[in-house]
Amino acid sequence: MGKVIGAFRAHVTWANPKGKWPDIIFSTRVRLARNLAGAAFPHSAPAAALRGIRETALETAKATRLFARGHYLKTDALSPLEKKFLVERHHISHNLASSERAGAVAVSNDEDLAVMVNEEDHLRLQSIASGFSIDAALGAVNRLDAELGRLLPYAFNAKFGFLTACPTNVGTGMRVSCLVHLPALSRAGRMPGLLESLSRLGVTARGIYGEGTCVLGDFYQISNATCLGRSEEEFCADLDRTIANLIRLEISAREELVIPGVRLKTEDGVFRAYGLLKNARSVSYGEFMQNLSLVRMGAAMGYSIRTDFGTLNQFALLMQPAHLEAMAGRPLGPDERDAERAAYIRKNLN
Amino acid sequence: MGKVIGAFRAHVTWANPKGKWPDIIFSTRVRLARNLAGAAFPHSAPAAALRGIRETALETAKATRLFARGHYLKTDALSPLEKKFLVERHHISHNLASSERAGAVAVSNDEDLAVMVNEEDHLRLQSIASGFSIDAALGAVNRLDAELGRLLPYAFNAKFGFLTACPTNVGTGMRVSCLVHLPALSRAGRMPGLLESLSRLGVTARGIYGEGTCVLGDFYQISNATCLGRSEEEFCADLDRTIANLIRLEISAREELVIPGVRLKTEDGVFRAYGLLKNARSVSYGEFMQNLSLVRMGAAMGYSIRTDFGTLNQFALLMQPAHLEAMAGRPLGPDERDAERAAYIRKNLN
Secondary structure, eight states, rough: OOHHHTTTSOOOOOGOOOSSTTEEEEEEEEEEEBBBSSSGGGSSSSSHHHHHHHHHHHHHHHHHTTTTTTTEEEESSSHHHHHHHHHHTSSHHHHHHHOOOOOOEEETTTSSEEEEEESSEEEEEEEEEEOOOOOHHHHHHHHHHHHHHSSBBEEEEETTEEEOSSGGBBOEEEEEEEEEHHHHHTTTTTTTHHHHHHHHHHHEEBBBHHHHHHHHTTEEEESSSSSSSSSSSHHHHHHHHHHHHHHHHHHHHHTTTTSSTTHHHHHHHHHHHHHHHOOOOOOOHHHHEEEEEHHHHHHTOOOOOSOOOOHHHHHHHTTTTHHHHHHTTOOOOOOHHHHHHHHHHHOOOO | HHHHHHHOOOSSSGGGOOSSSSEEEEEEEEEEEOOBSOOEEEEEGGHHHHHHHHHHHHHHHHHHHTTTTOOOEEEEGGGGHHHHHHTTTTSSOOHHHOOOOEEEEOOOSSSSSEEEEESSSSSSEEEESSSHHHHHHHHHHHHHHHHHHHSSBOEEEEETEESSSSGGGBTOOOOEEEEEEEHHHHHTTTTHHHHHHHHTEEEEEEEETTTOOOOBEEEEEESOOOOSSSOOOHHHHHHHHHHHHHHHHHHHHHHHSSTTHHHHHHHHHHHHHHHHHHHOOOOHHHHHHHHHHHHHHHHTHHHHHHOOOOHHHHHHHHHHHHHHHHTSSOOOOOHHHHHHHHHHHHHOOO
């Protein structure tokens, strides 16, 4: 398993359901794209410059003391499993994991703060919080940004705001997103229409791992699509309204699942999913998430299921392939993974 | 629920796994077709004659003392639910249940002996026993036949043997059948080929309720196709060999389900089925039987399932629609039945 993964906690702090609306909002993230003045963006910078930026970034992160007893990891020193683990943990992106550049990430001890180095931008600051917690996540990433900004010369233009490698991030450089669980709206077939309306409102919906990833277990990552023309607070307030609206819609869709004539089918679906998770001997991550979704909804709707959101949320993270291999302490083929996953769930779903 | 159904036992004695090979052979039945000399066959006899035959048959059955504390039921006095109940219990046929003729059935207290009156033939004598028990079932029906034959003039021809309404029954008038559970052969896709071979050997395979009914839960009713040209003992010995061969094939198919590379899939299927039965809130009889089949196979293969053949066999009978209505004590719509079935299984599968 190695030292890198072993240094992370067995359970993910921000996956414990402590924020608001834990039954619908899994987590809230805010990320800020920042670049260093006078240096070329990562995609066009020479390798030596990127290595220098990486050293500077990691030293500066250390200097903020926000990453005390945290993790400072250079991607070229990581094994494929370790990189996959960090992607699953939401600390680095697929892009950074597969990049040949001198990348790095600093992760705080609680795993609620991270700085990715030399991904698309020199710095990607990220704060993640449990539940529906836009203010808390924005506050935390702003403190990190202020600390780093005191020590590093950010590329900033008075007219445009923060300069970024991709024009869609110019301005605030901010993306605020909530990972929302919408099983009832999904079941009612309302998601395609809703996603279209959201996109007209300048809101993007993605799969769990961001751009280009598929939706698993009815979890959607909802975020602002643009960064320019308004303040961070305005973008956040917008997303806050959007998410509050989705919560209302999901709640009313759940109420429709318990009206006479439908109630039994809902309960049947929830408990079949529970029975599958509690008994299967082999289960893929996709099938697992599909059934987790129903059990999670059932727990939210008050069905007598012997589990809790904390357990289910941890499952969603820990049952991913690299996490399973890390737990097993050895490489696993796909069949072995599915068997390990089923065994872990059987043992811990209670 | 009414007196008729209430007089039957809550559990079916012959469904308890007491015979040989209870994991593969559910039950063995022998039936004899008999007719009264000098009377027209039921399909062409006048109503008054059939009523007379019915009285004679029931009185004679009573006189044998084999039906002491048993059931004497005239079909025209039965409600549709009661008739359906008796069909599900294997005491009368669909044909008799839907016939307008003056039909009847006598059933012994243990439900192991029955005489149907005025179905296709004047008399259909039946013996049913748990497991693989051809000798026992033949012995029991022969005793019943001897008793009735002493008191009634059978239509018998020295050259052809017993005369019957349908030429396929002429001769011995005997059909011997085993209800066999072949989940591993079914899963291996070997049943179509096997059924074809059996049919070339003069062996018929049918669904649980006989001719024209479909196969449920991998249960097949295997019986001799002809009645003429050999003795009862020879037909029985033939079927005995056929069934012994099917048992060997099923066992070796089960062994193939636990070789490396397949074992996990088998175990997964068994436990998923168990989880479904233990958790579903609504389940049709077909889906129930499909999952029961896997759980039954799993129990036979030594998987740690908290159940036994007795419970599972009783389920197969008691979870039928009319039995469920009888238990509920009121008419049930299909959705209610599926919910009652799921609730009963959840409660009793342990």
